[in-house]
Each structure stands twice: as structure tokens, then as C-alpha cells.
Amino acid sequence: MKILQALFFPPEQPGGVSSMVPYIQERFNRMAGWQMELFSLPKRVRGKGTEDLPFRTFDPEQYAGHPIVDRYLQTIRDYLWWTRMRMKGQEQYDLIHAHHPIAALALKHLYPDIPMLATIHSSYERELSLNGKIQPNGPEQAFLVSLYRELEANCDQLITVSEAFRQYMTPFLEQPERVKVIRNGFDQKRFRPISHDTPVPQLVTLCRLVPAKGLDVLLEACARLKQSGKSFVLHIIGDGDIREELEEMAEKLDIYEETIFYGYMLHPEQFMPFFDIFVLPSRAEAFGNVFAEAALCWLALVGTDVGGISEQIEHGKNGLLVPVDDVDALAGALERLLEDPQYRHELARAANERANKTYSLARVIRELKEVYREYGQ
Incomplete structure (x- = not known):
């Protein structure tokens, strides 16, 4: 044929x-x-x-x-x-x-x-x-x-x-x-989890920098984490119309030093395994490929309860789901993973097993x- x-x-x-x-x-x-x-x-x-x-x-x-x-x-x-x-x-x-x-x-x-x-x-x-x-x-x-x-x-x-x-x-x-x-x-050979131990938890998001991805909510949530004394680094991979706006927002929220803007990256899956938590508070998502890709890299997942994301994440079992545009809920989910490395690892392992089986x-x-x-x- x-x-x-x-x-x-x-x-x-x-x-x-x-x-x-x-x-x-x-x-x-x-x-x-x-x-x-x-x-x-x-x-x-x-x-x-x-x-x-x-x-x-x-x-x-x-x-x-x-x-x-x-x-x-x-x-x-x-x-x-x-x-x-x-x-x-x-x-x-x-x-x-x-x-x-x-x-x-x-x-x-x-x-x-x-x-x-x-x-x-x-x-x-x-x-x-x-x-x-x-x-x-x-x-x-x-x-x-x-x-x-x-x-x-x-x-x-x-x-x-x-x-x-x-x-x-x-x-x-x-x-x-x-x-x-x-x-x-996904071709699982592209994704190779790497064992690592970082003293400061590493958060990462990967998307086009546009309003639909909810990155303004993510920055607000990270500002709450810093205000409550939590240590983290936020890595933002991608480019788009609102990059300058997001950088200005990070400065105003006093989290610019904790946030790294990478711009466009050709093969982010090679970099992804070095992080701990993948988070993307999208306002809509038909499927959300990047969640499956992050799971294949053995990251803990945090996403919004919308579209294809909620079909990939079973809350509390292989990741955490939060309502759209809910800064408090997102900050709470991230705080839980920052404070409990063992729970973070359990969610990442479960996400990896499901992604390998299902996707x-x-x-x-x-x-x-x-x-x-x-x-x-």
C-alpha cells in the first residue's frame, strides 16, 4: 500500500x-x-x-x-x-x-x-x-x-x-x-531519563510563549512559592509573542533571578531529563504532547484539568491537576512536590510507566x- x-x-x-x-x-x-x-x-x-x-x-x-x-x-x-x-x-x-x-x-x-x-x-x-x-x-x-x-x-x-x-x-x-x-x-528511544540529585528543585515548562499556555499564572504561583520561603529554579523553554511581557512580569514579581528564559530550543528532550518537575497551566490543550514527553523523561507532572491533559494525568497517581487560572491551587501543587522529593519521585515513576505503556x-x-x-x- x-x-x-x-x-x-x-x-x-x-x-x-x-x-x-x-x-x-x-x-x-x-x-x-x-x-x-x-x-x-x-x-x-x-x-x-x-x-x-x-x-x-x-x-x-x-x-x-x-x-x-x-x-x-x-x-x-x-x-x-x-x-x-x-x-x-x-x-x-x-x-x-x-x-x-x-x-x-x-x-x-x-x-x-x-x-x-x-x-x-x-x-x-x-x-x-x-x-x-x-x-x-x-x-x-x-x-x-x-x-x-x-x-x-x-x-x-x-x-x-x-x-x-x-x-x-x-x-x-x-x-x-x-x-x-x-x-x-512517541519514539521512546528519543527519551533517556538521567538519574540526578539537585539540592534545589528544578521546575521546567516547554511551550510557545502565548497567553493560551497560562504562563502568567505560573509566574504568579512561583512568586507565592518564593514568598513562603521555598527554593526552586524555573526554566522556561520556548519563544513567542509574550516573551518580553513575561520577563517583565518575572522582574516585577521578584522571581527573575529564579527564572531562566531559554528561547527556542531544537531538541529539548535532550535537556529535559535534568529537571525534576514539568509544569504547564494551559488554558486549553487538545492533547498536550509535552506532558507525555516529560513523563518519558521521568519528570513529575503538574497540569491543568483541561482537554487532553486530564486524559493523561490521573490526579495524585501519576501527576497533579489544578483548575485553570487558579494561582493558589497551582502554587499548592508545586509546593507539595518541592517539599516531598519521595512523592515527587513516585509520581514521576508512575507517569513514566503509563507513558511507556500508553503512548x-x-x-x-x-x-x-x-x-x-x-x-x-
Whole structure:
């Protein structure tokens, strides 16, 4: 069977879709009778396409004139343009598996006779809303949530990464019960826990620095810890729109000396095992790959009780969950782990065992093979 894995942008860095799909390709290409290729839109391709994509379930023109919508529609045109130029004469696939709505809609339009599977990894509209880029319930959000039904009408099978996200999509679909859940998996060879003993507990978070990740709540919680006399170092790995704002906030809260801002890091999993506690108080998360990755590095986990995070963490057994935007609860959870290294170790061990069992790449390969066999020609 010959399968095309269609991404949005190239898998240039670990994390998200990029942490899984190239490893899936490697595994499938080693199997007898299976061949898998990757396809994506180069980041340099901008404003090239002129072909409009016909929509089946709604008229996107009613939302035209809004920057997010216009940019999205132009990116679809660019994907169509690039696909026609790059894939000409290479259409002999048994199945296409897309990992972004733009890739799915563009390729299904160009190759309507090839079965199309689409995995929806996250909610663009929730992210934009939480990050203050669009107005809640405004026209941009209406356009973006309409894409779920458009995908349902065009694709042979929708897949998502958590039960929580399937429930989120339910109001926008006609047959939500048909959506399959295949949770992400990871190549465990990338993660090598390292035994270490640090006199001062090391906290780490890894994410894009945007409001949706709740890092303002984390800094407030760390300020409470310092005020109560607790010792720690907070490592913030990642970059984004609010980095300068967060650095200023750390100074005002008098925790700048305890906080290290690293910026973007290409292979954070190589650095992660040297820390003790992974914490990320996200305001929304479809799955939260980084929690599984931190667990594979043998870190204790602290997260918010939302989306895919709450499906990974069983409170008090393999990590701690706190309500969204609750500074007191987050400070309390962190304080408990700072004060009790043995409990911290027990949670980290349990998280590691569960991650190795539940989020293995072998399990993802097995589940995908079943779906591919169902739809492949």
C-alpha cells in the first residue's frame, strides 16, 4: 500500500505533529508491502495560488475581509498551487492521511478518488481566541468552526487525538460518533531519563510563549512559592509573542533571578531529563504532547484539568491537576512536590510507566494500520 502523509508545514522541529509523523513514516517504510511519503507546503510559498477551492457545506465569502479568514483562504490557494506543481504525475497513492484541514481539503479537491483520512490535532480557533487574536463568537471563529463540518463532508474518516477534543468537535459535526480517537505516540528511544540529585528543585515548562499556555499564572504561583520561603529554579523553554511581557512580569514579581528564559530550543528532550518537575497551566490543550514527553523523561507532572491533559494525568497517581487560572491551587501543587522529593519521585515513576505503556509509537502504528487497511485500495 502506498500512503501519502500530508502535513501543513515541513516537520522541521520536534513537538506536535512533527514529533510523530516522520517516525511513523520510518516504521511503515520498513514494513513489507508498505510505502509512505511526506508532503507539505514550504514556508517560503506565500501568495502564489489563485485557484479558489469550492466549499460544499458553507460559503466562505460571507466571512471574507477579515484578516484571519483571508489568510486562511490564501493558504489553501497556495497549497493547491504547490500541489499541482510538485505532485504532477505522482498521484498513484492508495490513501492520503492529512494532518491539517488545509492539506485535507486541498488534496481531496485535487484527488477526489483517493480515500482521505484527516487527523485534527488541535483547535486553531480556540488558540486564536485565548491568545487575543480573534474575538470570541466573531466571524473568524464562525469560519474556523465551520471547517469541521466541511472536513466531515469531504473526508472518508476524521481522527483526533483525545476524547476531550472529539467532544469539543461534536456540536459542529453531523456524525460525531464516526470520529476515531488515536492518541499520539512517541519514539521512546528519543527519551533517556538521567538519574540526578539537585539540592534545589528544578521546575521546567516547554511551550510557545502565548497567553493560551497560562504562563502568567505560573509566574504568579512561583512568586507565592518564593514568598513562603521555598527554593526552586524555573526554566522556561520556548519563544513567542509574550516573551518580553513575561520577563517583565518575572522582574516585577521578584522571581527573575529564579527564572531562566531559554528561547527556542531544537531538541529539548535532550535537556529535559535534568529537571525534576514539568509544569504547564494551559488554558486549553487538545492533547498536550509535552506532558507525555516529560513523563518519558521521568519528570513529575503538574497540569491543568483541561482537554487532553486530564486524559493523561490521573490526579495524585501519576501527576497533579489544578483548575485553570487558579494561582493558589497551582502554587499548592508545586509546593507539595518541592517539599516531598519521595512523592515527587513516585509520581514521576508512575507517569513514566503509563507513558511507556500508553503512548508508544508501536501502539499508534498498530491502530493506524487497522484504519489504513479499512480504507486503502
